[in-house]
Amino acid sequence: MNEILLGNADLSFWVTVFVACLLGAMSPGPSLVVVVNHTLARGPMAGSWAAISHGFAIMLYAAITTFGLSAVISNYQQIFDIIQVIGCLFLLFLAFRLLSSETHADEVIVPSKALSSNVLAIRDGLAIALFNPKILIFFTALFSQFVRLDSSVGEKMALALIAGGVDMLWYLLVVVIITRYGSIQRFQKVSVWINKLFGLILAFIAVGFIIDITQVW
Numbered sequence: 001m002n003e004i005l006l007g008n009a010d011l012s013f014w015v016t017v018f019v020a021c022l023l024g025a026m027s028p029g030p031s032l033v034v035v036v037n038h039t040l041a042r043g044p045m046a047g048s049w050a051a052i053s054h055g056f057a058i059m060l061y062a063a064i065t066t067f068g069l070s071a072v073i074s075n076y077q078q079i080f081d082i083i084q085v086i087g088c089l090f091l092l093f094l095a096f097r098l099l100s101s102e103t104h105a106d107e108v109i110v111p112s113k114a115l116s117s118n119v120l121a122i123r124d125g126l127a128i129a130l131f132n133p134k135i136l137i138f139f140t141a142l143f144s145q146f147v148r149l150d151s152s153v154g155e156k157m158a159l160a161l162i163a164g165g166v167d168m169l170w171y172l173l174v175v176v177i178i179t180r181y182g183s184i185q186r187f188q189k190v191s192v193w194i195n196k197l198f199g200l201i202l203a204f205i206a207v208g209f210i211i212d213i214t215q216v217w
Contacts, residue, residue: 013146014162020142020205021163023198025058025170027098034128035171036178038121044179046121051171053125059164061129065139066156069147080144084209087141091206094138098199139163145209 031054039047073080129135143159 014158016205017146017159017162018166019201021166022170023201024138024142025167027198030132031128031171032174034124035174038124039175039178042117042121044175046118047175047178048172049118050121050125051175052168053122054129054171055164055168057126057129057164058135058167059160061135062139062143062163063157063160065136065143066147066151066159069140069144070149070151070156073147073149083140083144087144088206088209090137090141091202091209094141095199095203095206098202099196145212 035047035050035054038050069080069083072083146159147156
């Protein structure tokens with residue numbers, strides 16, 4: 001039954017998906033700003049709602065990407081091959097930028113007291129994900145390496161659930177840490193190193209994808 005739902009993917013496949021999604025969520029950026037600001041301005045409940053809605057939006061993006069790529073494979077194999085190559089190059093480019101980057105302006109978290117209700121927290125969590133085209137590009141580049149012609153519906157749904165679930169749990173953990181320690185300085189101090197770690201592992205994953213593609217060709 002599990003094989004029917006999740007296809008023939010092995011443990012290393014799912015570990016790679018999990019690690020890539022986790023490091024993507026951990027990489028500091030505007031999403032972290034939104035979650036932290038709501039937590040500091042209105043408390044852990046607002047921060048949690050922002051985290052949950054953000055993870056839900058990520059899951060939607062991931063689902064759209066996986067099912068869209070599956071349709072491309074079925075009807076336009078050559079286009080999908082091109083997407084795979086471009087996806088690998090994009091992941092390598094992203095890895096290079098992360099490895100060579102310093103703290104960016106959108107990583108500087110400034111608490112905003114203007115934030116109000118939990119409804120606004122949900123709205124902002126959704127908006128910061130849904131209106132960020134970089135997320136769709138990232139998932140297209142990443143999942144083009146995982147989605148196959150024989151990928152089952154359950155496997156594609158699992159990819160989306162992992163992406164959204166990992167993102168949601170990470171930001172809920174951020175809310176807990178911020179609530180307990182009442183400070184964001186630690187996040188800002190380690191943000192550059194998190195980026196470099198993400199870049200290094202992403203480069204390793206991208207190189208592995210390139211090797212797999214060349215072997216198929």
